[in-house]
Amino acid sequence: MSDDSVFVEDIIEATKEGIIRAYECTKCNNKGVAIQAFCKKCGNNKLAITEINNVGKVITYTIQTVAPDPFVNEVPYAWIIVELENDIRTTGWIPFISSKDELKIGQKVKLVKSYKPGMVFEKIIE
């Protein structure tokens, strides 16, 4: 979609391919992973869609043992907030993590292709 804005579908369709889309302001180049009509920084109404690096680090997380509807059969798993390039953040989840000790703040993660809802990440073991 366009209209110089970023819609829900723009994010979701890319996610399935392991791609993280963000808005990019055509005036000040501010970027963010969000559903957006005006730039958060300068208020410009012309936003482009850009792809950003799908590798980042976990800045906080939880282990979901009770889940909402689409995830009932996935528990337990980690729900995470990820910091990507230039301090841009997104959310996602890592399957098959059952304990807080299996994940650490600062863990490097990468978005992977998936038919499941949301952004599915995996740990990068270095």
Place this chain on the structure above:
Amino acid sequence: MENMNKVFLLSAAGTKYGKANLTARDLSMLASKRAIENAGINPQNIQAAFVANAFGMAEKQGHLGPLLMSSLGIPHVPSSTIEAACCSGGSAFREAYINVASGFYDVMLVVGTEKISHLDTLTATTYFSYGGDYCFEGNSGASFPGLYATMARSHMNEYGTTEEELAAVAVKNHDNGVLNDKAHLQKKITIDEVLKSPIVADPLKLYDSCPFSDGAAAAIIASEDFMNKNNLQKRVSIKGSGRSGGEGSLHTRKNINSLESTVRASREALKQAGINIKKIDFAEVHDCFTIAEIIAMEDIGIFEKGEASKAALEGRTAINGEIPINPSGGLKSKGHPVGATGVGQIVEVYEQLTESSTQRQVKNANIGLTHNVGATGGSCAVHIFERE
């Protein structure tokens, strides 16, 4: 805000919170009837109403306002439903306050109501996840407790907050709830019981979390002119009203362990009231999870950032402590009937300021504050009340 007229809280009343056999419509009628009777006015005096409700569709009933007005015998009175997730009640009260303070109406009814106990846990968990950013949160695996759990871990990582300190908040609020015959969970608990309760979303456990409750609460506010003309006793006035929005998603905000909307709304309310936070004698804050009470106290300014974690453990926020927090039992023990919650907080403040809180009465309660949050801070309403 300089041109606002003085507004009085004429009465406030609520139903018992918990599992109700009544519908949200019934509950709103019951709370409204009590508030009108306690106010000593006739329903015909009410000029407009706001109904706070989040999950009406779960009962196959929207458009609650006209049904309620008809039940009160005033079908001509205009009413609208206000939905701001868990902040529906505080938001509805704020809009009513603006209507009366601006001089447009003299008397308004605000009622919050919710019925959710008929839903199974999965359905209720799913409904609650709709209050956040569904694209990035509920539909990306986060339950509502999961969102607050990530805030808790961020707070623990930055300030060293412990699970025992979180548990102490639950213990304190249950201690208060035992003294409140309208509370949902009237049961004392121990720190050990909280720590051993089932994990819902690590580090939050079942006993860190508020229950799914049914219930309703109503308040009637009036102008000074109406109070004088009808020789009504002025007992409680609204001293400050603050309201703010905040980033609707957790990931797009700079700080995950603070709610900017709480900071802004509380500063706005304090500024209008013309007082420092130290003048507050007690507060009802939005403790949907134990971590939420800690973050709220810091964002409102009751404690410095990172300093609120130990407050409950040290007894500083108990009813007889230096600053009583959630004397009603809070959302944690009194319960959380979503749309009713913000109005229910005002019921507690009204009872405290009119010395009718019996066993949980806060000594020398002259100024009370309410703090109501929608989801993870997308909405916040703060009100300050003073005994006349």
